[in-house]
Amino acid sequence: MNKKVYIQTFGCQMNDHDSMAMMNRLQEIGFEETNRPEEASLIIVNTCSVREKAYQKAKSAIGALRKFKDKKNPPIVVVAGCVAKQEGGKWFDLYPHVDVVMGTDAVTRVDEIVEKVRKGSGKIIDIDFDYDDFSDFPSFIPENNAATATVVITKGCNCNCTFCIVPLLRGPERCRPPHEIIENVKSLAKRGVKEVILLGQSVNSWKYEGMSFAKLLEEISAIDGIKRIRYTSPSPAEVTEELAGVHGRIPSLCEHIHLPVQSGSNKILKKMGRKYTREKYIEVISMLKDACPSMVFSTDIIVGFPGETESDFEQTLNLVREVRFDTMFSFKYSPRPGTPAYSFEDDVSPEVKQERLEKLHRLSEEITMANWNEDSGKEVEVLVEKEGKIKGQLSGRTKKNRIVNFSCDESLKLAPGDIAMVKIEEILPHSLRGKAVKIINS
Numbered sequence: 001m002n003k004k005v006y007i008q009t010f011g012c013q014m015n016d017h018d019s020m021a022m023m024n025r026l027q028e029i030g031f032e033e034t035n036r037p038e039e040a041s042l043i044i045v046n047t048c049s050v051r052e053k054a055y056q057k058a059k060s061a062i063g064a065l066r067k068f069k070d071k072k073n074p075p076i077v078v079v080a081g082c083v084a085k086q087e088g089g090k091w092f093d094l095y096p097h098v099d100v101v102m103g104t105d106a107v108t109r110v111d112e113i114v115e116k117v118r119k120g121s122g123k124i125i126d127i128d129f130d131y132d133d134f135s136d137f138p139s140f141i142p143e144n145n146a147a148t149a150t151v152v153i154t155k156g157c158n159c160n161c162t163f164c165i166v167p168l169l170r171g172p173e174r175c176r177p178p179h180e181i182i183e184n185v186k187s188l189a190k191r192g193v194k195e196v197i198l199l200g201q202s203v204n205s206w207k208y209e210g211m212s213f214a215k216l217l218e219e220i221s222a223i224d225g226i227k228r229i230r231y232t233s234p235s236p237a238e239v240t241e242e243l244a245g246v247h248g249r250i251p252s253l254c255e256h257i258h259l260p261v262q263s264g265s266n267k268i269l270k271k272m273g274r275k276y277t278r279e280k281y282i283e284v285i286s287m288l289k290d291a292c293p294s295m296v297f298s299t300d301i302i303v304g305f306p307g308e309t310e311s312d313f314e315q316t317l318n319l320v321r322e323v324r325f326d327t328m329f330s331f332k333y334s335p336r337p338g339t340p341a342y343s344f345e346d347d348v349s350p351e352v353k354q355e356r357l358e359k360l361h362r363l364s365e366e367i368t369m370a371n372w373n374e375d376s377g378k379e380v381e382v383l384v385e386k387e388g389k390i391k392g393q394l395s396g397r398t399k400k401n402r403i404v405n406f407s408c409d410e411s412l413k414l415a416p417g418d419i420a421m422v423k424i425e426e427i428l429p430h431s432l433r434g435k436a437v438k439i440i441n442s
Contacts, residue, residue, distance in 0.1 A: 005031045006040035010058050011048025013232065014199055015081055017150045018107045019046045022080070025111040038068065042076045042114060047083035049165050052334035058083050062095055069097040076117050078102060080110075082169040085127045086338070092123055103127035104170050105155070129156075129171040147385045147396070147417040148228075149193045151184050152176065153216070154200030159235060161262075162273040162340040163302065163333065166201055175206050178216055182223070189225035194417050195383055196220065197230045204234035204243060214242040221250045227419060228383060228399065232258045233300075237275035239284045248291035255292060256326065256401040259284070260300035264319030265312035268305050273340070278319060285323055296326040296371065296400045303360060304333045304353030306344035313356050320363055326371050326400065328364040332357050365429065372402060372432060375424045379437060382406065382422045384414050394436070396420075408436035 005026050009019040022044065023033060034040050043065055047058035058081075065077050078100040079091050085103035092098055099117055106113065106126040113124055156171040157164075185196050198220075200206060206213045220229055229252050236259055247253050259281075263269050266277050276284075289295050301316060320328070332353040335342050375398075382396040388405045389395075394414055395405050406422045408414050419440050426433040 002039070002041050003031045004034040004040045005042040005044065006034050006037040007044045007046060008037075008061055009046045010054050010061075011046075011050065011081070013150060013197070014152070014201070015046050015048055017152055017199055018081065018104065019044075020150075021107055022046070022110045025108070026114065029111050029115065037065070037075075040075050041073070042078070043068070044078040044080055044110075047079060047081040049082040049086050049169060049336065051331060052336070055083055062091075062098065066095065066097045076100065076114060078110075078114070080104075080106070082165070085169045086165070088127055089125050092125075099123055101125045101127065103129075105129050145416045146191070146193055147383055148195040148197065149188045150197045150199050151181060151188070152199045153181055153206050154203060157201035158205070159202050159275070160273060162271065162344075163305065163336065165336045165339055168338050170201065173202065173205065175208050178208050178211055178219065181216065182219060185220055185223055185226060189223055192225075192417050194226065194419070195228035195230065196226060197232060199232065202233070202235040202238060203231045204238045212240075212242060213238075214240065214246045217243075217246050217250065217253065221252050226252060228252055228254055230254045230256070230401075233260055234258075235275070236261065236281050236284050239288065241287065244287045244291040247288060247295065253292075254401065255294045255399045256296050256298065257288065258298045258300075261319065261323075262300060262302050263305065263308070263312070264316035265308070268308055268312050271307055271341075271344075272302075272305060278315070281319075282322065294400075297323060298327040298329070298401070299323075299325050301328060301330040301360060302333050303330060303356040304348035306333070306341065306346055306348065308333075308348055317360065317363060320360070320367070324367050324371060325364065326402070327368055328360070330357060330360050330364065369427065369429070372427050375402070375432060376427055377424065379421045379423050380404070380432075380434075381440065382420055382436075384416050384418045384420060386416055398432075403431040404434060405431055406434045406436055412436055412439055414439060 007019050009015050037043055045062050048054040062079055068075055076099045077097055079098050080102045084101045091101045100113055153176050154173055156173045157167045158173040160167055204213045261281055262272055262274060264278055335346055380398045382398055382404045384394050384396045386395050393405050393407055397403055404422055414420055420436045421438050421440055422434045422436050424432050424434040
């Protein structure tokens with residue numbers, strides 16, 4: 001029996017991280033990654049349930065795997081992640097070809113689970129939370145030439161927003177001990193990683209035995225080899241003066257924060273269970289920009305939440321105009337079973353939701369292009385991440401998280417992990433284009 005594994009991932013960066021952690025554990029027991037499901041002996045679908053669209057995509061992907069079970073040596077089929085936790089054993093009834101259902105906390109046990117099935121254990125379900133083991137956080141070893149890597153510092157969430165299924169599917173917040181985080185980052189730095197992205201559902205609520213999130217950032221910034229630090233996604237309600245202050249003192253902290261606002265209406269924010277007001281959010285933005293004037297922000301916004309009127313939506317548009325987000329992820333509200341908002345009357349029609357979404361997109365694109373035009377003709381610092389889609393190009397990001405695709409002379413000998421100054425020659429809707437002028441690794 002071949003030992004090839006195919007993993008399909010839906011959802012957020014946390015799911016991406018979990019998939020990479022599973023791949024590492026499976027490689028340790030002899031599995032080899034493949035991007036062709038038809039040749040795999042193990043297929044894992046890592047699912048997302050935050051929005052209806054992602055949920056339906058995952059169901060469709062799992063159903064499509066039925067055809068592989070007709071093979072002479074059929075693959076083991078695993079449903080992992082949030083939808084696995086949400087539906088549990090129902091997956092075996094919906095799709096008899098599924099062999100394993102494993103929740104978000106089973107990531108670190110995937111190797112043991114797969115080996116049991118390979119030895120004939122039959123179907124397995126593992127969807128319990130590790131309430132008593134907060135230290136068993138999934139981690140992964142990136143490829144040797146990786147420029148950037150993610151590090152999970154919290155699991156679960158205590159925010160309990162009325163629209164969000166995460167606390168139900170990932171459990172209460174659990175904070176990883178600081179010594180584990182530091183050792184994880186040090187090991188990444190030794191492998192050549194230049195940028196770490198700290199992950200958590202409400203990442204800046206991390207604290208451990210009196211140690212604050214801001215202090216953790218300071219300790220990570222002192223690690224040799226780490227040139228950039230990002231974190232996502234923070235809660236606006238947990239942004240403190242101490243946290244804002246470190247953005248003014250630590251050069252390796254990037255000049256970009258993804259700060260989800262969800263709505264510009266206080267009425268809707270309260271109904272969503274968000275623990276801040278519109279005024280508090282603006283205050284947080286001002287506090288961060290006072291500490292780091294070059295800071296830019298991205299955000300998440302939900303349109304068509306139950307009870308959202310035209311006036312509420314206009315307040316959201318006005319907030320977007322005031323903050324001038326560099327980029328935005330906006331979505332139509334979709335009721336999620338198990339959330340408090342599921343009982344709310346979904347009184348905004350699909351047509352109105354779509355109209356508001358399109359209007360928000362147009363405004364966002366207009367602001368993004370205006371913001372990015374500030375880089376036109378300038379030299380900006382870019383961390384090289386990978387080869388570009390066009391032959392001869394490289395791709396990376398600025399400290400403001402703007403994607404840059406650029407050419408360079410062979411004499412520069414740039415590679416992933418290098419930091420270069422790139423002159424921006426063209427502004428595109430989703431990226432910048434330019435040419436490298438010099439390397440500045442030191």
